[in-house]
Amino acid sequence: MPAIVCQHIHKSYHHTCSLHDVSLTLEQGSVTGLLGPNGAGKSTLIKCLLGFVKPDRGTIITPAGTTIGYLPELARIPPSLSAWKMVQLACQLTHTDSTDQISSLLNTVLLAPRHWHKPLGTFSKGMRQRVALAYAIAGQPNWLILDEPMSGLDAMGRRQFLDILLDLNARGTGMLVCSHIVPDLVRLCNRVLLIHQGSMIDTIHISAHSMEEAAMLENRLIQTAGHDFE
Amino acid sequence: MTLLTGLCLYGSSIACKPAQQADQTTLLTGGMPPAAQKMLAGPFAGSAADLDILALFSIYDTIRQQQTNQTDLWKKLNERLLAAQTLDPWFADTYRLTIGLTAFHEQGASTAVELLSRGAKARSWDWELPFMAGYIAHDFLHDDARAYALMSEAIKRPDAPPLAVGLASKFLQSSEGTEASIHFLNYLKASMPAQYRDIIDARIKRLEKKRQSG
Amino acid sequence: MILNNIYIVAAFTLREILASPAFRALLAATALFAIMALAVSNLFLLETVKVQLDFLWLGMSLLGAGFSLFIGTTLMGHDITRGTASLFLPHMDRHSYLLGRTAGLTLALTLLLALMAVLSTATVAWGLEHALPDRAAGISLWSATIMGLFALLQSATILAMVLFTCSWATGVVEMMLFSSAFTLMAYLLPSVMSAITSSEVIAQVPAWSVAFIHTIDYLFPDMSGGQVALCIAHGLTLPTAELGWYLAGQCGYIITLVAAALLLFDRRDL
Numbered sequence: 001m002p003a004i005v006c007q008h009i010h011k012s013y014h015h016t017c018s019l020h021d022v023s024l025t026l027e028q029g030s031v032t033g034l035l036g037p038n039g040a041g042k043s044t045l046i047k048c049l050l051g052f053v054k055p056d057r058g059t060i061i062t063p064a065g066t067t068i069g070y071l072p073e074l075a076r077i078p079p080s081l082s083a084w085k086m087v088q089l090a091c092q093l094t095h096t097d098s099t100d101q102i103s104s105l106l107n108t109v110l111l112a113p114r115h116w117h118k119p120l121g122t123f124s125k126g127m128r129q130r131v132a133l134a135y136a137i138a139g140q141p142n143w144l145i146l147d148e149p150m151s152g153l154d155a156m157g158r159r160q161f162l163d164i165l166l167d168l169n170a171r172g173t174g175m176l177v178c179s180h181i182v183p184d185l186v187r188l189c190n191r192v193l194l195i196h197q198g199s200m201i202d203t204i205h206i207s208a209h210s211m212e213e214a215a216m217l218e219n220r221l222i223q224t225a226g227h228d229f230e
Numbered sequence: 231m232t233l234l235t236g237l238c239l240y241g242s243s244i245a246c247k248p249a250q251q252a253d254q255t256t257l258l259t260g261g262m263p264p265a266a267q268k269m270l271a272g273p274f275a276g277s278a279a280d281l282d283i284l285a286l287f288s289i290y291d292t293i294r295q296q297q298t299n300q301t302d303l304w305k306k307l308n309e310r311l312l313a314a315q316t317l318d319p320w321f322a323d324t325y326r327l328t329i330g331l332t333a334f335h336e337q338g339a340s341t342a343v344e345l346l347s348r349g350a351k352a353r354s355w356d357w358e359l360p361f362m363a364g365y366i367a368h369d370f371l372h373d374d375a376r377a378y379a380l381m382s383e384a385i386k387r388p389d390a391p392p393l394a395v396g397l398a399s400k401f402l403q404s405s406e407g408t409e410a411s412i413h414f415l416n417y418l419k420a421s422m423p424a425q426y427r428d429i430i431d432a433r434i435k436r437l438e439k440k441r442q443s444g
Numbered sequence: 445m446i447l448n449n450i451y452i453v454a455a456f457t458l459r460e461i462l463a464s465p466a467f468r469a470l471l472a473a474t475a476l477f478a479i480m481a482l483a484v485s486n487l488f489l490l491e492t493v494k495v496q497l498d499f500l501w502l503g504m505s506l507l508g509a510g511f512s513l514f515i516g517t518t519l520m521g522h523d524i525t526r527g528t529a530s531l532f533l534p535h536m537d538r539h540s541y542l543l544g545r546t547a548g549l550t551l552a553l554t555l556l557l558a559l560m561a562v563l564s565t566a567t568v569a570w571g572l573e574h575a576l577p578d579r580a581a582g583i584s585l586w587s588a589t590i591m592g593l594f595a596l597l598q599s600a601t602i603l604a605m606v607l608f609t610c611s612w613a614t615g616v617v618e619m620m621l622f623s624s625a626f627t628l629m630a631y632l633l634p635s636v637m638s639a640i641t642s643s644e645v646i647a648q649v650p651a652w653s654v655a656f657i658h659t660i661d662y663l664f665p666d667m668s669g670g671q672v673a674l675c676i677a678h679g680l681t682l683p684t685a686e687l688g689w690y691l692a693g694q695c696g697y698i699i700t701l702v703a704a705a706l707l708l709f710d711r712r713d714l
Contacts, residue, residue, distance in 0.1 A: 078459075
């Protein structure tokens with residue numbers, strides 16, 4: 001499967017530049033992280049890739065047959081809906097609606113069967129996030145775009161979530177992850193793109209997935225963000 | 231404590247509030263000129279007319295209780311009737327109250343005739359409105375020409391009582407003379423259904439006798 | 445495929461609305477309006493069934509407008525501002541999504557007004573049983589149902605205005621503010637127009653301003669269904685040709701606004 005390619009993307013909101021000449025290539029099966037301070041343009045870039053936001057200039061080439069699952073940072077899901085119904089909806093949309101498929105997806109995200117038919121309003125943040133992930137991976141997309149997937153989760157929740165994502169990647173799902181949590185990005189990604197004030201300023205390749213790499217990346221982020229206050 | 235204070239204040243305000251006067255009642259568009267009411271009521275003209283009639287009940291209640299300053303209250307009552315008619319010209323209750331309340335009040339007779347005449351145009355199938363308007367015009371306003379015009383309108387409508395024929399001829403006689411009245415009856419005789427003929431004949435005979443004797 | 449997507453979104457929307465407390469409150473309000481119509485009509489002397497129908501029409505219209513303005517705007521506003529749309533859009537195009545939402549909202553609105561029509565018919569049946577002879581001529585059990593259909597048409601027009609507004613406005617408050625303002629103008633304009641364009645007034649104003657006033661009037665839908673409701677409440681015969689043109693005009697307006705909403709929604713950032 002060819003890569004997803006973005007070339008010279010520009011986007012402005014009310015005369016404020018949000019993305020400036022951003023280009024990137026997402027290779028199939030890779031895990032790419034997007035790192036940057038608040039307002040750097042990460043979410044705008046993700047929304048451009050998904051087609052939610054139209055770039056002012058530039059092209060996005062998505063090869064035919066590419067299927068993308070999306071886990072938004074914030075999605076208002078009706079609280080009365082059960083996890084089962086929620087995932088069933090995703091399966092209906094991806095034409096994979098069957099009892100086995102829904103059970104399999106809920107098992108993949110490590111949701112215990114006793115919670116399957118409970119309303120989402122009674123779930124913890126971590127459980128809701130895992131249901132949202134089950135929703136995103138319905139229909140086995142080639143690509144998964146995750147916007148702050150682990151924000152607000154406790155250590156246990158983050159660990160579980162990371163394990164699920166690594167497992168999905170091992171099965172061939174490519175990922176673009178936008179996050180503020182540097183250690184999680186280092187553990188998950190092959191490379192991290194540093195974005196600042198709408199421009200791609202650095203690409204850092206991750207090989208060892210070690211604490212040292214995480215510390216280095218964090219320093220780089222702090223340096224970048226620090227420029228804003230100088 | 232705060233809740234208790236709030237409840238005490240609210241309760242005492244209710245207990246000490248003077249009884250509301252009906253002339254202060256403002257329901258929906260109440261108190262506004264009819265045209266403004268029509269504009270504001272938009273697609274709910276029917277309900278607005280109903281509310282005007284409800285407000286009218288309470289104004290009338292105050293008139294009954296209050297012995298002084300009645301002129302103002304009667305004026306308000308007439309305004310409500312006019313507003314109700316402007317909003318919903320087909321509403322029978324408006325005319326029922328016009329006949330029942332306004333017509334027999336010294337300042338209300340001409341308003342009543344006006345309202346009923348306009349209502350007669352809207353309720354084109356109803357003989358009662360021009361009939362009553364004609365009767366009030368004769369009895370209270372002593373305007374027999376107008377009374378005749380209204381009564382002859384009532385005669386043209388379905389199910390009008392034979393009494394209307396007699397009254398119309400009487401009003402015409404009083405305003406235009408016996409000859410005109412006989413002509414009118416002869417015209418009616420040719421155009422009205424058969425069941426009216428005996429009454430028309432009897433009235434013509436009476437008028438002719440009167441003409442010969444006078 | 446497209447129809448299937450529309451169906452899925454519509455079913456989801458209906459389920460979402462049925463579970464919302466606001467919609468349940470509106471469903472409960474139908475009974476309240478029926479009781480109010482019965483209570484108020486008892487205060488009148490002659491045309492008690494007409495009074496019932498007046499208040500039932502008021503109830504139908506307010507419920508329909510309330511549904512469109514509050515539930516419709518909140519739902520669409522959250523779709524855009526809180527990312528609900530992002531659950532669907534990776535799997536379908538924006539047209540299918542908006543049409544599915546529209547279908548779901550219309551179904552819920554129909555359900556609400558159908559319940560109101562059933563309760564209204566029961567109220568009218570009671571009213572006809574207790575009405576004075578000859579004071580409910582022309583009114584039948586169907587009167588409330590026909591009124592319900594008119595209320596549905598007018599409420600669907602408001603819903604179309606809401607969808608149109610939500611397709612370009614940003615934020616729930618802005619959407620609700622503009623939708624409410626447009627609805628208010630649509631309700632009040634016909635009577636304001638008839639007052640402004642009366643022969644005495646029109647003689648005083650220049651021709652260009654009259655043309656301007658008419659242009660504004662044409663931008664808003666014809667909400668004169670109230671006159672039709674008044675005719676139904678009095679049991680009067682409805683003029684068929686005028687009614688036909690009114691229905692055609694309303695449907696045309698709804699189609700135009702939904703089409704415009706689709707075009708704008710397709711181009712906006714989410």
